[in-house]
Amino acid sequence: xxxxxxxxxxxxxxxxxxxxxxxxxxxxxxxxxxxxxxxxxxxxxxxxxxxxxxxxxxxxxxxxxxxxxxxxxxxxxxxxxxxxxxxxxxxxxxxxxxxxxxxxxxxxxxxxxxxxxxxxxxxxxxxxxxxxxxxxxxxxxxxxxxxxxxxxxxxxxxxxxxxxxxxxxxxxxxxxxxxxxxxxxxxxxxxxxxxxxxxxxxxxxxxxxxxxxxxxxx
Numbered sequence: 042x043x044x045x046x047x048x049x050x051x052x053x054x055x056x057x058x059x060x061x062x063x064x065x066x067x068x069x070x071x072x073x074x075x076x077x078x079x080x081x082x083x084x085x086x087x088x089x090x091x092x093x094x095x096x097x098x099x100x101x102x103x104x105x106x107x108x109x110x111x112x113x114x115x116x117x118x119x120x121x122x123x124x125x126x127x128x129x130x131x132x133x134x135x136x137x138x139x140x141x142x143x144x145x146x147x148x149x150x151x152x153x154x155x156x157x158x159x160x161x162x163x164x165x166x167x168x169x170x171x172x173x174x175x176x177x178x179x180x181x182x183x184x185x186x187x188x189x190x191x192x193x194x195x196x197x198x199x200x201x202x203x204x205x206x207x208x209x210x211x212x213x214x215x216x217x218x219x220x221x222x223x224x225x226x227x228x229x230x231x232x233x234x235x236x237x238x239x240x241x242x243x244x245x246x247x248x249x250x251x252x253x254x255x256x257x258x259x
Contacts, residue, residue, distance in 0.1 A: 063110075063122055063125060064125065064176070064177070064180050066108075067108045067110070067125065067176045067177075068175065068176055068177035068180070069106055069175060069176070069177065070106045070107065070108040070175060070176045071100065071105040071106050071107065071173055071175055071176075072096070072097075072100055072105060072106075072107050072108070072127050072128075072173070073107070073108040073109075073110060073125065073126045073127050073128075073176055073214075074088075074093050074097070074107070074108070074109045074110065074126060074127070074128050074129070074130050075109075075110040075118055075122065075123050075125075075126035075128075075129055075130065076109065076110060076111055076112070076118070076129075076130045076131075076146050076150070077112065077117055077118050077123060077129060077130075077131065078117070078131060078132075078139035078140050078141075083120075083123055083124070083129060083211060084211065084212075084215060085123075085126070085127070085128055085129050085211070085214075085215045086127075086128040086129065086215075087128070087129045087130075087131055088128055088129070088130055088131075089130070089131070089132070089133060090130055090132060090149055090150055090153040091153050091157075093128065093130045093150075093153070094150065094153040094154045094157050095157055096128075097109075097154065098154070098157045105173075106175075108176075109130070109150055110122060110123075110126055111143055111146055111147060112143075113143070114142060114143045117140070120207060121207065121210075123211075124207055124210040124211035124214055125176070125180070125210065125214050126214055127214055127215065127217070130150070132146075132149065171217075171219060172219055172220055172221075173217055173218065173219055173220070174218050174219060174220045174222070174223045175220075176214075178220060178223050179213050179214060179218065179223065181223075182213060182218075182223050182226055182227065183209065183210050183213045185226075185227060185230055186209065186213075186226075186230065187206060187209065189230050189233070189234065190209075
């Protein structure tokens with residue numbers, strides 16, 4: 042069905058990949074946009090499609106990988122998906138009828154991408170030249186912080202823990218951290234754990250951050 046609907050653009054499907062979850066899908070992206078009509082409920086940059094594609098083109102010109110998240114037809118993206126994006130794309134439409142179907146949204150993003158001029162604002166180019174951390178590095182840092190905070194009893198009461206974790210993930214994805222800054226945060230957490238006398242190997246959580254048994258920083 043997908044091949045038939047592609048109308049001669051089957052080569053696009055040939056290059057498509059299937060992933061088990063969102064972190065795996067965006068793991069190699071340097072910057073991720075999420076499309077939603079609920080953008081102003083989150084403390085993230087909110088852009089029009091035109092402005093977002095201007096950023097995307099600038100990033101691409103510097104060799105950065107950019108991703109755009111589209112939600113399923115029925116309900117769109119969940120908050121758990123939105124918090125993993127760096128910025129929100131919202132179409133300025135009638136607020137009483139804010140939703141677009143999936144095909145319309147993809148078409149609009151593609152149109153704005155195609156009409157962008159190669160010359161972009163200097164501040165956008167400066168942003169693109171910075172070596173920011175990839176999504177998988179931000180995800181590993183978020184997991185590292187969550188584990189440390191879990192051990193410290195931060196997520197209390199338990200009933201509020203899921204919401205607190207969502208807020209933290211939203212914060213991490215919003216901050217334009219460089220790869221060096223992410224490594225610094227990992228080092229800070231390792232050093233704190235060492236000084237507090239936590240012994241042994243940290244339990245595995247499937248993330249890529251270094252074990253706390255590394256030699257502590259002096």
